[in-house]
Amino acid sequence: MENFFIDYRDPIFGLIILISAALIVATASYVWGVFSKRDEKDRIERFIRKFDSSNGLSTKHKELLRSIDIGSESLGLLATVFSKSGDFEKAINVYLIALENVKDKKDKEFILTNLGKVYFQAGFLKKSEEIFLESLKLGPRNETSLKYLSVIYERLKLYQNELEVLDALKEQGVSTDESLAFVKSQIIANDANLSFDKKIKEIMTFSKDFDFVLRLVLELHLKHQEPLSKIRKFPNLASCIDIIWHLKEPVNLRDREFKALFYAKNLNNEFETSSFFEINAISAMRKSGFFEADLNFKYVCKECKNTLPTHFYRCPICYSLQSVEILPKIVRKDDEINMPF
Structure with a gap:
């Protein structure tokens, strides 16, 4: 027995054990790599069969692209x-x-990411989601796929899923504070278990850092037909002029811009100048006895410069959040006036 323990303490014996362990680990890693690559290949092949369509390129053209290098x-x-x-x-x-x-x-990750973008642009959000998730299996830190997933979940109103994606982006150093505030505001607004006043109170906790919250609160009051007198803080007029212009009664007259707008609408008798040329022009028309002027609005993304007919919190073209600029235009009054949301 003593001889056994002497052999066990022999440096050569220890070296043999170490080399054997290293060989076992290396062999196991190699076998694991072979099987994982085979599994990945099979998964990609199943994926291709699932998404392949006969509505695009003809069989002849597909075979041609496969055959040439x-x-x-x-x-x-x-x-x-x-x-x-x-x-x-x-x-x-x-x-x-x-x-x-x-x-x-x-390269596989890159192709999958671009394929997901195509499905997203075509409007197939669930298929796009599946492809981006597949790309994340190959590259869990794929920032592009994560950003698109956050937009997909936002459009599908899967806000809890979006929060998880935003957390993953935040861990990578991406600024997500504005997106998190927007998503959490939407979750609160859609919570059937909260009273209206409780919703407003919780949403307003984000208003200190993000102006869009004030417009959201204004929209909620109008949607639920709550009196606007309950609003303690209105958004600045530039971010809600399309809503305020259509009101039938004046609000927030302590604000100079609001006072000027309601003078132009003939709902306030105290004249005030505005930073909006259009409001000043309509006020001048009122003074001259012309009351047929009206405003309509278009919405421009400050990032991609595209013009859209309705208000948006996230640009549907470049997906930028809170990039909308509301531009008023003077028109003749119409019989049909619709709220802008």
């Missing part, structure tokens, strides 16, 4: 051309063919 970058450019021209089915087919040929994990 074209790199994934070239296929990606071709898919981008189809996508920009609105041929989403063809773009999807090209990305799936690129996915069949590519070997590198990073």
